Amino acid sequence: MLTYIQARQTITALSRLFGTEIINLAGADNRVLAQAVSADRDYPPFNRATMDGYAINIADWENGTRQFTVQQIIYAGQAEQADLQAAHCYKIMTGAPVPPSANAVIRREDAEALNILVSFNVTTIKPYQNIARQGEDIKSGQSILTANTLCTPAVVSLLATLGQNNITVKSLPKVALFTTGNEVVDASAAILPNQIRNSNQYLLCSLLKKWLIKPQVCRHIADDKAQLNAALAEVLNFDMVISCGGVSAGDADYLPEVLEGLGVKKLFHKLSIRPGKPIWCGQLPNGGLVFALPGNPFSCMVTFKLFIEAYLSVCFGLGMPPVLQLPFNGKRKRSSSFDEFFPVAISGQPSAISPIAINTSGDIRLGLNAGALAFHPADTDELQPGDMVNCLLL
Numbered sequence: 001m002l003t004y005i006q007a008r009q010t011i012t013a014l015s016r017l018f019g020t021e022i023i024n025l026a027g028a029d030n031r032v033l034a035q036a037v038s039a040d041r042d043y044p045p046f047n048r049a050t051m052d053g054y055a056i057n058i059a060d061w062e063n064g065t066r067q068f069t070v071q072q073i074i075y076a077g078q079a080e081q082a083d084l085q086a087a088h089c090y091k092i093m094t095g096a097p098v099p100p101s102a103n104a105v106i107r108r109e110d111a112e113a114l115n116i117l118v119s120f121n122v123t124t125i126k127p128y129q130n131i132a133r134q135g136e137d138i139k140s141g142q143s144i145l146t147a148n149t150l151c152t153p154a155v156v157s158l159l160a161t162l163g164q165n166n167i168t169v170k171s172l173p174k175v176a177l178f179t180t181g182n183e184v185v186d187a188s189a190a191i192l193p194n195q196i197r198n199s200n201q202y203l204l205c206s207l208l209k210k211w212l213i214k215p216q217v218c219r220h221i222a223d224d225k226a227q228l229n230a231a232l233a234e235v236l237n238f239d240m241v242i243s244c245g246g247v248s249a250g251d252a253d254y255l256p257e258v259l260e261g262l263g264v265k266k267l268f269h270k271l272s273i274r275p276g277k278p279i280w281c282g283q284l285p286n287g288g289l290v291f292a293l294p295g296n297p298f299s300c301m302v303t304f305k306l307f308i309e310a311y312l313s314v315c316f317g318l319g320m321p322p323v324l325q326l327p328f329n330g331k332r333k334r335s336s337s338f339d340e341f342f343p344v345a346i347s348g349q350p351s352a353i354s355p356i357a358i359n360t361s362g363d364i365r366l367g368l369n370a371g372a373l374a375f376h377p378a379d380t381d382e383l384q385p386g387d388m389v390n391c392l393l394l
């Protein structure tokens with residue numbers, strides 16, 4: 001049996017680009033850039049007043065001028081009508097361009113104005129004080145964003161600043177999602193005592209939504225070889241196929257057999273992890289991947305986080321999802337010989353993690369309100385208070 005680390009290496013080695021597309025900036029949130037972007041002009045684009053006040057030519061001050069005449073009021077977005085005359089100043093607003101004939105701004109709070117005459121309650125004035133100089137942040141043509149950048153709010157704002165109204169981003173994969181099992185019924189349907197509701201469909205759709213992915217096919221299939229075969233045969237040209245249930249050792253666990261029969265190349269079946277051991281993973285003839293996750297809800301969630309998220313993240317060029325190391329607030333005995341994963345709450349400043357009670361991997365609460373999934377390595381029998389524990393944010 002492979003470890004989860006080996007399994008992730010196998011999967012991420014098969015990462016691929018799902019294509020690129022041009023989209024409007026309004027839809028860019030959380031997409032990943034497939035292009036580099038450089039500055040279209042200097043930033044700031046002009047010498048910018050950073051305070052409301054008065055712009056003077058410092059030579060006047062140095063020559064002993066102590067009373068200045070307001071020559072023009074310059075608001076943000078405006079320009080000067082003429083260069084400063086000797087002993088004159090501009091009244092200027094934050095964000096307005098400071099004309100070339102001025103080289104210092106004195107704050108309004110430090111000024112005393114009487115009609116158009118102004119004097120300043122300061123002893124020294126430094127060149128370019130309260131002026132952000134043209135190009136001091138970024139020079140025109142300078143490279144600012146590289147491909148593989150995630151469009152966070154800051155990046156979206158930067159793209160707007162740079163006038164990038166249409167951007168080339170990485171396309172999202174075409175995904176098919178199947179839940180399986182005769183006992184599983186839709187969440188909206190009437191239910192019999194021996195049936196359970198299809199929570200995993202909601203779980204997986206919700207987990208995919210975080211990656212902006214909406215499955216193009218989303219279906220439930222009975223434990224029936226012919227029906228499974230027919231449904232899967234239709235999605236062999238997809239980028240990713242995700243299923244849940246029907247992968248362990250039961251008489252009705254047909255998924256591995258059906259997938260292999262359709263020409264999906266097995267990468268691994270069963271890993272030394274808990275929960276999630278029965279996971280099956282394979283490669284479609286077109287190079288895409290099939291993730292056949294176990295049916296137990298917590299196993300389904302853990303295997304999605306460990307394998308599907310790692311795959312998506314690497315496919316999008318974002319590298320492996322970050323792993324945090326946080327101090328453990330509790331004690332935990334390993335209950336198997338495998339690497340184990342358990343839900344934790346993150347709290348306190350500085351933060352620590354505390355285990356959240358979960359019964360088995362069939363526990364429908366899925367570690368309710370957990371902030372992360374913590375790792376209990378196979379080589380550590382017991383986690384002790386204060387131990388630094390790896391975890392993946394949920």
Ligand SMILES: Nc1nc2c(c(=O)[nH]1)N[C@H]1C(S)=C(S)[C@@H](COP(=O)(O)OP(=O)(O)OC[C@H]3O[C@@H](n4cnc5c(N)ncnc54)[C@H](O)[C@@H]3O)O[C@H]1N2
Binds near residue numbers: 183276293295296362
């Ligand atoms: N003899 C063995 N039996 C089992 C093994 C094993 O190694 N040997 N592994 C166990 C482990 S671990 C897990 S996990 C489960 C996984 O089994 P399957 O992936 O085949 O899943 P099912 O049997 O179809 O379902 C398991 C469990 O989950 C419920 N389920 C399934 N689909 C959904 C859904 N869409 N929404 C909510 N709940 C769902 C299902 O009713 C079952 O209770 O196998 C163990 N057995």
Ligand code: MOO
Binds near residue numbers: 294362
């Ligand atoms: O390991 Mo299974 O994934 O516990 O229920």
